[in-house]
Structure formats: structure tokens, C-alpha cells
Amino acid sequence: MPDVSALIQLGWKPYYQQQLTLEEWESATMGRVISQERGVIHVQTSEGRRSIHISKGMPAFAVGDWVVLDASGKFIRLLERLSLFSRKAAGTKVSTQLIASNIDTVFIVSSMNQDFNLNRIERYLALANEAGVEPVIILTKLDTCEDPDQYIEQINAMDRFLETVAVNSLDSDSVRKLDAWCAEGKTLAFLGSSGVGKSTLINTLLGEHVQHTSSIREDDAKGRHATTSRSIHMLPSGGLLLDTPGMRELQLAGCEQGVDETFREIGELAGQCRFKNCQHENEPGCAVRAAIESGDLDGRRLANYLKLMKEQELNAATLAEKRAKEREFGRYIHAYKKSKSGKK
């Protein structure tokens, strides 16, 4: 039987437990992927750390995944995920790159100054919704902001169901407002533009004495020392901070559902438009336009909804094109080499 409290510290939940057979629960080892590099995943189990070389037939992994290992540490299977951030290209399964999984909360960080931008927050919300992760809006630089309520009200007006917290990222007392999301076994991640205070917030959450860039030093299969940067960090509060570089570069691609969810009231209104394929431009009987005119819907929101929809479609298409070109080039090189070797 595994050490349940150690598993819970790693983020174990009934959802994963339910996927195990009784036999697995009694004899297998469960572990969480804490970092990934080319061809290897590093897994934290209740008994320690394991490095697993990825071989053919294994599924694609993401940092945050739960895996089942046998007694000798061999990979058995991947457990179904609760949430997943990925980079996608439309229609093509192979071009999905998995970034991070099983995150409970994503903190969308924005500063309360001239950089504050609702459109940008909505873009991050679409990513969070696409991934199936609960978003919380963190407004930073409370200490240098004269009128924080003005920003909080803008968020509330945009979506009254959103949880919003204003903090001074430099002050650990202020950051305690985030404790509820950082409790034992909870996995959290950050999204936000450069300079909004993500690193500052992370350092405050980690406490002064912990270095953020701690790394795993381990012997690999050939006995060499391999140093990899780990992507999951334990917070003193018991929470698990998932901070992988891929999160910072996430683009809106193939996120139609996430965008729709972020602007759900627009979808509801669109259902009342006279024409099913209404573009909400000049059509008669357009419920979306009517809501803007009556002041029920902010015109900015419709404009950003349309913009993000287009953006996610375009990005997915360009990704698919890029991959197709790469494949084509690969075939060309292959054919070229073959013709060369044939001439010898």
C-alpha cells in the first residue's frame, strides 16, 4: 500500500484513485511528473524520485501528470488528467504539444497600473478555460496603486463570477490572501505578461530562503550526472507550484471552446439572434447588437471575442501549415539522400 499522505502532498485526489484497480493500489507505485526533457521524464513518488526514459508506445507526457509504475519502477500507465494546458494545431493530433496538467488553479496576474488591460486578461482566461482550470485574477502592485477599487470593479463588471484578489507581491502578509489556493496538495500555475510581478509573487510564496531555480541532480542510466531544472516546486504552505517555461509562451491556438466559455454571455445572446449564422454586424434581429445598444453588453467585449476567435483560428492554421512544411522538407531530404546514395 502506498503512503497516502505523501501522495496527497503531491496532489493526489479521489479522481486518480478511482482509476486504479485494487491490485494496482496494493502493489504499484504512483508518481507525478515533476519535469520533462528530451526523452526523459522525472517522476516524484512517495518513495523518491525516478527518471523514466520515454520509449515507443508510451503516451505523450506533460509536467503534472500522474503515472503508475510497477515495483521495479517501470512505467505501466498514465492516469487520466483533470486539466491540461497544451499547444495545438487544428485537426492534427500529432502536432499537439503538452505543456502542463492537473493544475487546480491558475493565477492570472496583472498589475494595477497603465499595463492593466482587460483584453489581455480575457486572452489568459480563454487559455485557462480551454485547459479546464479555475482562474483567479491577481492584481499586483497594490502598494503603489491609488485607486485599486477602480481595477477590481472593471473585473467584476467584465465577469462577476471571477475571483479577484489585489496584493502587494513584495509583502508576504499581503500574499497570504492567496493561501486558500495554495494549501496542501493544491497545484497552481501562473499566467501573465512580463513585468506584472509573477517572479516576485512566486518568490514571496516560496519564502526568502528557498531558491526558485532549484534543480534536480541525479544519476542517469549511464551513471552520469544529469542536472535538469524542475518544474514543480513545493511551497511552504503545502501547495505545488507548477512553473514550466512552456506556460509563458502559450498562444491562443485551437481554443474555440475556451474563448466561448470566457464570453459565455455572448453565446447566450447569439442564440437569440434571428439568423443562426448571425455575424452580429448589421443583421436585423441581432440580439448581441441590441444588448450593446441597451448597455447590457460592453462593445469592447464583443470586439475582443471576435478578435480572439480569429486569433485562435489563425494561430492553429499557421501551426498546422508550419508542421506540414517541416514534414515536406523532411521527405525532400530523405529522397535527396536516397538518390545520392543510389549514385555511388
Ligand SMILES: Nc1nc2c(ncn2[C@@H]2O[C@H](COP(=O)(O)OP(=O)(O)OP(=O)(O)O)[C@@H](O)[C@H]2O)c(=O)[nH]1
Ligand atoms: N511595488 C511593487 N512592485 C512590484 C510588485 N510586484 C512586482 N513588482 C516589481 O515589478 C517588477 C517586475 O516584477 P517581476 O516579478 O519581475 O515580473 P514578472 O511578471 O515575473 O516578469 P517576467 O520575469 O518578465 O516574466 C520588479 O521590479 C518587481 O519588484 C508589487 O506588488 N508592488
Ligand SMILES: [Zn+2]
Ligand atoms: Zn447577432
